[in-house]
Amino acid sequence: MRKINTFWNWFQDNNQTIKNLINETPKNQKHISFWINKNLGYYCKEIDFMIVYPKTANGKCELILTANGNPEYFNQVIDLVDNAPHLKNWKFTAFIQPTERIDEIINGLDEPYIFHEISLKASELTFLPVEYNELSHKLDIVVFLKSYNLYCDSKTLQQAIFIIMQDIVGEKSLCQNINFVQLAQIPENKEGLIQLYDFQLFLDNLNGVELNNYFLKMWKTVR
Template identity: 70%
Template sequence: MRKINTFWNWFQDNNKTIKNGINETPKNQKNITFWMNKNLGYYCKEIDFIIIFPNKNTDKTELIITANGNPDYFGQVINLVDKAPLLRKWKFTAFIQPTERINEIINGLDEPYILKEISLKASDTKFLSLDYDEKTDKYDIIVFLKNYNLYCDTKTLKQAIFIILQNSIAENSLFQNINFVQLAQMPNNNEELIHLYDFQSYIDTFNSYILKNKSVK
């Protein structure tokens, strides 16, 4: 609790500088980011932030706290944002929320996610549910990639998959709904597989089926 208060006290003291960062020189922006990272790291080194500056639809600057899809640190994200101060010109959000560019993804017009040596498109990934645990309401899924044999199973690759997932559903929904992710090469015959961007729809449909069967019993 003390570390949370320490971060927010620092943020309140510096929120105007951070908010005005968009108008600063690249050198000053880098300095602002450095101190933001450093102070957030005092609380938890495994979580990150994204700042979204105001546009024509809002006058608030948004600070998104993210665990980068790692469920081990979802609790730290939630606890931090729950204790965020009330600042008139700021909006504080826990986790990356689903992208609004879903139509681009469906039509295959999405830009690839590039992480280090890996380049992946959300529209090129599909999944299949392996198992559903009724006790936890979580799924084990297998995600199929076109070039999995090229990449093999790396930490960066799994991180890329989680980023694609959290841009299709809310980041915290990963923690609530996914227990295990296995990666594999996309088979030649993949018509029966489900696009990864349809994962939320799959969950909603399956949950409705479960509730319906429970009510019948």
């Protein structure tokens, strides 16, 4: 608790500087970010942060605290946010939440994610579950890409897919429901493939028995 209070006391003292980060020069932005990481690291080195700035002048800045999908540090994130101060111009959030742009993705109007040489649209990604662990309640899935053969040698591809999935379903849901992700070129027979943006809907409507009996059979159709 002492380390939690130490971080939030520092944050309160510097919150106006952090709030103005977006208006600083790149050099000053790097300097301020360094000190946020430094003070956050005094509490837990495995926790990172994101700042989302408001679209309107009267909106609140949002500080998102993330464990980068590592469940060993979920409690530390929750404890930190639960003890956050009440600041007029700030909102504090535990974990990366699902995107609010889901309608854009569903309608194919989403902007592509750019990762170095890789360009991917979330609306074009599909998946299929291949195994369901009834003890852990987690899935092994295959994510299909139109451009897998183009990017398959890139070391960035797996990380890029993880970031997109985290953005679609949220950090906590991704960790709690996914065990392993395999990547593959989208097959000619697309029957049974599920849009990645429907992942949460898929979880909400199917139980473990149906997963094993039905979707394993569907997996055979596209192999």
